[in-house]
Amino acid sequence: MSTGSKLACWHRAVMCLALCLLLTGCSGKSRFSRDYDKLPKGSYSGKSYTVKRGDTLYYIAWITDNEVSDLARINKIPAPYNLDVGQKLRLSGGVTSKTATNRRKNSTSGTLLAKSPPGASRCWRWPTNGKVVQNYSSADGGNKGIDIAGVRGQPIYTAAKGKVVYVGNQLCGYGNLIMIKHGEDFITAYAHNDTTVVRNGQDVKAGQKIGTMGSSGTHSVFLHFQIRYRATALDPQSYLPARGSPPSC
Structure with a gap:
């Protein structure tokens, strides 16, 4: 076999090996899956x-x-x-x-507090339409919110009235991120936006458009949504109304 033929065979072998490693690394994990608590936090x-x-x-x-x-x-x-x-x-x-x-130590499945915070009495609403493709997990390194699939440019709305306290992309792994405080104890977060249409310090109404869905900071188009009580992440689906139902307030 000529030197050129040997090099060609070697090149094909290397490419095949790289492809196998790539497929192995991607297998068994949802394309929407993100280990948010393992990402650098500044x-x-x-x-x-x-x-x-x-x-x-x-x-x-x-x-x-x-x-x-x-x-x-x-x-x-x-x-x-x-x-x-x-x-x-x-x-x-x-x-x-x-x-x-x-x-x-007091954590329980679904809510990280032994006694549920008064979140259920608040006027929460879904921040966008779409299928939940990644559920909340209370496990260490688990998803501290929910991931909602959609299409690029799809509107994102605030889950309740409040004040915008952060708009930016400094937090690695979250892409374009919006954070809104609701009173002094609750914060909602909306990650991976394509565009944002609010600014820091702005008061927003419940259901007001704050951005559009995108894939900033990730490889798929979806919204990562969190509800936090003080510093504790909650399961949003325990507080949001049933799909297709208006807020119970």
């Missing part, structure tokens, strides 16, 4: 966080697994929680804190 270390441009206290609380009220109290930041670029914040310990540890 650059911070120890018990402090340095404020970057675009940060809000709600965003910092989210990525460090702290409660907004705790960060505000520890750092003596009054409402509406204005921050300065370069400001160094002390953290309450995040997932290693006593509060977070107790929350996880």
Whole structure:
């Protein structure tokens, strides 16, 4: 066999091996599956966080697994929680804190609290139409929300009235992300948007369009939706109305 023929055979063998490895790596896992809690959550270390441009206290609380009220109290930041670029914040310990540890010890399937928070009494509504292709999981590293399939450009609506506290793409793995606070205890998150049509600090009504569905930060078109009570992720389907039904409020 000539040298050229040997090289051609070797090239085909390498390509076949690479394809087999790719298929093996993709098998057994939904194309919508995302291990959100295993993704990097920003650059911070120890018990402090340095404020970057675009940060809000709600965003910092989210990525460090702290409660907004705790960060505000520890750092003596009054409402509406204005921050300065370069400001160094002390953290309450995040997932290693006593509060977070107790929350996880008291966790139950579907809701991460021994006693359900008053979320069921709120006027929640579905943020978009589509099939739920990835359910909520309370397991470590599980999906802390639901993934709803759709088509690019499909409208996304706020699940309840509130105030926008973050619009950006700083959080790795979430793509274009919108976070909305509802009162002082609840936050909803809408990830992988193609476009966003709201801004930080904007008041929004229940059912108001806030963006369109896309695939930013992922490889498929879907909406990743979360409901959080303080720093605890809840199962959205335990609080959303039955499909096709209006909110019970």
